[in-house]
Structure formats: C-alpha cells, structure tokens
Amino acid sequence: MLTQRIFIKNLKIFAHTNNVIYICTIMSDEKNLYCKCLYYSANALARIITRIAEEEFAAVNLAPSYAFMVMTINKRPGLLAGELSDIMMLTPSTVTRLLEKLESQQLVKRHMEGRVTMIYPTPKSVEINQEIQAAWLKLYKRYTDILGEEFAHQMTEDIFISAVKLDTK
Amino acid sequence: MLTQRIFIKNLKIFAHTNNVIYICTIMSDEKNLYCKCLYYSANALARIITRIAEEEFAAVNLAPSYAFMVMTINKRPGLLAGELSDIMMLTPSTVTRLLEKLESQQLVKRHMEGRVTMIYPTPKSVEINQEIQAAWLKLYKRYTDILGEEFAHQMTEDIFISAVKLDTK
DNA sequence: GTTAATTATTTGTACATACAACTATTTGGT
DNA sequence: ACCAAATAGTTGTATGTACAAATAATTAAC
Numbered sequence: 133m134l135t136q137r138i139f140i141k142n143l144k145i146f147a148h149t150n151n152v153i154y155i156c157t158i159m160s161d162e163k164n165l166y167c168k169c170l171y172y173s174a175n176a177l178a179r180i181i182t183r184i185a186e187e188e189f190a191a192v193n194l195a196p197s198y199a200f201m202v203m204t205i206n207k208r209p210g211l212l213a214g215e216l217s218d219i220m221m222l223t224p225s226t227v228t229r230l231l232e233k234l235e236s237q238q239l240v241k242r243h244m245e246g247r248v249t250m251i252y253p254t255p256k257s258v259e260i261n262q263e264i265q266a267a268w269l270k271l272y273k274r275y276t277d278i279l280g281e282e283f284a285h286q287m288t289e290d291i292f293i294s295a296v297k298l299d300t301k
Numbered sequence: 302m303l304t305q306r307i308f309i310k311n312l313k314i315f316a317h318t319n320n321v322i323y324i325c326t327i328m329s330d331e332k333n334l335y336c337k338c339l340y341y342s343a344n345a346l347a348r349i350i351t352r353i354a355e356e357e358f359a360a361v362n363l364a365p366s367y368a369f370m371v372m373t374i375n376k377r378p379g380l381l382a383g384e385l386s387d388i389m390m391l392t393p394s395t396v397t398r399l400l401e402k403l404e405s406q407q408l409v410k411r412h413m414e415g416r417v418t419m420i421y422p423t424p425k426s427v428e429i430n431q432e433i434q435a436a437w438l439k440l441y442k443r444y445t446d447i448l449g450e451e452f453a454h455q456m457t458e459d460i461f462i463s464a465v466k467l468d469t470k
Numbered sequence: 471g472t473t474a475a476t477t478a479t480t481t482g483t484a485c486a487t488a489c490a491a492c493t494a495t496t497t498g499g500t
Numbered sequence: 501a502c503c504a505a506a507t508a509g510t511t512g513t514a515t516g517t518a519c520a521a522a523t524a525a526t527t528a529a530c
Contacts, residue, residue: 166388166389167461170441170444170453170456170457170460172369173464174346174460175347176460176461176464177347177460177467178344179390180464181339181340181344182340203334213480214477214479220335221348222518223517224478224479225480225481225517225520226516228481229517230517246524246526247525248478272339278467287456287463288337288343289337290452290456291339291343291346295346298346298349393509394487394488395486398488415508416494416496416507416508418509
C-alpha cells in the first residue's frame, strides 16, 4: 500500500512497504490520464471536501447536506420542497428523504397543502442554526487556509457556474 | 416546482406552474449564499457530471467508476489493490467492492499473494476497453462543448490540484 | 362539466461510497 | 527468535443520492 507521507509543491512522497521511497509529481502516469477528466477530478474533490465538511458539521451532529437544508429552511420559512430541490440542486426524491430524517429529529415541520409541501423550521432548528453557521465558517477557513482564499474563491465560482451550465435536464 | 427552461449568460429562466415566468440571475438569493461554498459547489458539479458520465458509459453497460477501473487495470496489469485505491482516490473498501463486481462480470481477475492482491484484466475486459475509451472521449467532448475547452481544462486542473492538496489523511 | 394532461411530492428499490472492525501477513525491536 | 507494531485487504453496516413508478392534486381541452 502506498501511503502519502508528505506533500511539497507538486510532489507527493510515498513510502512503500519495503521502505522504497517513491517521489512522484502529482501529474504522474495514471493520474495524468485522469486529472484532465472533469468527471474524475470533480468527484475526487467532492469526496474529499465532503469528508472535511463531515468533520466540521460533526460539531452539530449533522451530515453536511442536512446542515445546509436547515440553514436554507431557516432563511426562508415556508418554502416549498420543490424550491429546496432547486436551491440545493438535489432531486425531489432526495429532498423528501432528507426532510423525513430532519422531521424525525424535530428539526423541521412539513405542512402539506394540496399537492405542495411547505417547510418550516422548528424552535430546535432555530437554536442550532447559529452553531451550523459557525461550523460552516470553520469549514471555509479550513480549505481556504490550504488553497489560498483568492484561488479558492475563483475556483468555487467556476465550479458553480459550470454546474449550472451543465445542469440541462 | 420550478423547472429550468432556458439558460442565457448568467440568467436562468424558470416557468412556474401558474405560468408566471421567473428570471433570476444564477447568483440569486440562496444560491448566492451557497455558490461560494466549495462543499456545495463541488458536490453539485460532481452529481451533474456523474449523471452525464453515466449516460455516456451506458453504451458499455458500466457505471463510470467501473469503466475507469477497467481502463486503469488494462493500462497496468498486475497492479495492487492499494495502488488502484491511490490512483483512483477511492478508499480500499470501495476498491474491494468495485473489484468484486467487476470480477463477477468476468472483467478482472484478482490474484492474492501474501497480503497483497494483484489485479489483472480479462480478455473480455481488453475487448471492451476500446469502447470505454470511445465513451470517455464522447464525455469529454460533451462537457467541453458546453463549457469551452480552454475553460474546462483550466478548471479541471485546478480541481485536481485542490483535491490532492486537501487530501491530507 | 367531465376527462386527459401536467405537476408536486412520495415510495420502492438500487447503488456508490465510506467507516470501523476484522483477518492475515509482514516488518521491526530487543 | 519471538512478540509487538504496522500494513493490505476484506466484510459488516450505514448513508447519501438517484431513477422509476406511484399517488395525489391542479390545470387544460373539448
């Protein structure tokens, strides 16, 4: 198993079982193939930033998506499930599933009226919303410290715009 | 439910149930909050590009991760599971799960020796590898047509480098 | 005004991925 | 040479997300 030991500029230094040291540019062989693929790179980044977000939002005992949902609902009480789906760029079925769980934790209330479902925060949700915001800020600090704020800003914006452009369905 | 109808520059035009038309900048209200968050944006992009990749790799009856795994194994027969994990930026357990499924489809062979597992392509896998490459190229064409090749290149590289930098575990 | 089409949400089911715990093997310390 | 530590991989289990089908409500068509 190759385990990463240290990272210097564009170099990754691995130590192998038998003490052979490998020094690779991050553009090494196979990765060089894949790093030019948006599917590969975007998913890799998403997995890694999700792990970091999970660590930060663990302080409020919520997975990141749930935390974002709570924030969104607190910002606009009474919004519809479909609007949540649009804002969070998640499918309606995923939104339903997240809401179910939040409701079971008394963090939101669903109010069905006709065929629409309006969503309201609960007192408990209002309370922890502050902590969620704090965790969110810590998350932001954490990755901008590593990537540089300027760079992170620009890239995040590029990623967002690309997501919107590619979301043609 | 808001459904996207058309996209012009930074404008998104929605048609609502009651035929009211909403025109929003893509930096509207809530999204404006979230589009600056790397967790949110990276995950949104990953989900969308994954859906597109699934469409393209459907031609070879494989989900994208499996297709990438087949390509990697064909490029370096005999590589270890741990190396696959490193190259693909997936955890060892995920690699095991993917390999199990590929093996059941006769697309790879695992050879355990001591505590390491070496992985080899099968004739069937060599065969479809060409089709996988073709699908991969179609995927690339598809998103670069929308985003612009120059822009997509730069962003993909930025994303890859960020993933490597943030992957400190 | 009744029937067909559209729309909003939910449910059944499937899947990719990960963590934690476990097994088996190899390495290192004394 | 033996025992502790580290390592490679697998398995049990959980979770986030999505698709397709189902349900229920609203709108449109004639």
